[in-house]
Amino acid sequence: MGKRWLGLLAAGLLAVGALIPAAPAMAAPTFKVPFPCGQSWSGQTRTNHSPAYSLDFNRTDDLGDPVVASAPGTVDRVTDLGGTSYGKYVRINHGGGYSTYYAHLNGFNVSVGQTVGYGKVIGWVGSTGGSTGPHLHYEQRLNGADIQVRFNGALALYWGTKTYTSDNGCGSSSGSGTVNTSGTPLTVRSGPGTGYAAVGTVADGAKVTIHCQTSGTSVTGTYGTSTIWDRIGSGRFIADAYVYTGHDGYIPGVPRC
Numbered sequence: 001m002g003k004r005w006l007g008l009l010a011a012g013l014l015a016v017g018a019l020i021p022a023a024p025a026m027a028a029p030t031f032k033v034p035f036p037c038g039q040s041w042s043g044q045t046r047t048n049h050s051p052a053y054s055l056d057f058n059r060t061d062d063l064g065d066p067v068v069a070s071a072p073g074t075v076d077r078v079t080d081l082g083g084t085s086y087g088k089y090v091r092i093n094h095g096g097g098y099s100t101y102y103a104h105l106n107g108f109n110v111s112v113g114q115t116v117g118y119g120k121v122i123g124w125v126g127s128t129g130g131s132t133g134p135h136l137h138y139e140q141r142l143n144g145a146d147i148q149v150r151f152n153g154a155l156a157l158y159w160g161t162k163t164y165t166s167d168n169g170c171g172s173s174s175g176s177g178t179v180n181t182s183g184t185p186l187t188v189r190s191g192p193g194t195g196y197a198a199v200g201t202v203a204d205g206a207k208v209t210i211h212c213q214t215s216g217t218s219v220t221g222t223y224g225t226s227t228i229w230d231r232i233g234s235g236r237f238i239a240d241a242y243v244y245t246g247h248d249g250y251i252p253g254v255p256r257c
């Protein structure tokens with residue numbers, strides 16, 4: 001391509017660029033159910049709730065159960081209103097005008113200015129403020145106004161009671177292991193099996209981060225026979241039979257690939 005054409009192309013790109021709005025609306029964060037991964041909670045919406053689109057969460061014996069951040073953000077309010085309104089509540093600023101509220105808490109586990117991610121425990125279910133029994137009062141807001149709650153982009157039930165199961169923080173944990181081959185380097189494969197291409201090796205004794213685990217070709221190694229394969233990078237898998245993880249099967253908390 002000649003220089004003249006490049007110049008014309010650049011001019012064209014500039015012209016297109018000028019048409020893009022200076023501050024496009026930011027996409028909503030992917031909000032998740034504000035409880036630890038795997039838990040199921042009954043969530044209720046009702047027309048006489050204040051504000052209208054709030055969601056009240058309950059489950060059996062929920063007093064003191066952990067409440068987690070719905071999405072990554074910065075805690076910008078940790079407030080105790082005493083025996084009125086929200087009582088003890090936390091607000092998280094998610095950017096783009098989005099925020100979430102967690103009210104009637106029993107106690108706090110975060111402070112103002114703290115950065116939180118999915119699954120971070122921010123407090124515990126309580127019955128503080130104008131509450132008549134333990135529950136979590138939860139809100140999503142945009143520019144200060146309450147909006148209809150969505151989890152993973154799916155609208156909550158308005159109006160009524162529905163069970164919501166949390167996938168909050170399920171995929172955020174990784175495990176670690178140590179390769180043990182008694183000498184030779186361990187072959188890294190592009191997929192979870194010996195039939196996949198060899199894409200490298202890891203040295204005996206190397207520490208590896210395991211992002212997820214899956215089932216593949218059965219391999220007999222230092223730690224017996226296993227079909228588990230560990231993903232240690234993008235397109236990089238090693239046989240778990242050669243990795244000391246402290247667990248005979250899958251590592252608790254590490255997701256399936």
Ligand SMILES: [Zn+2]
Nearest residue numbers: 054055056137
């Ligand atoms: Zn409420």
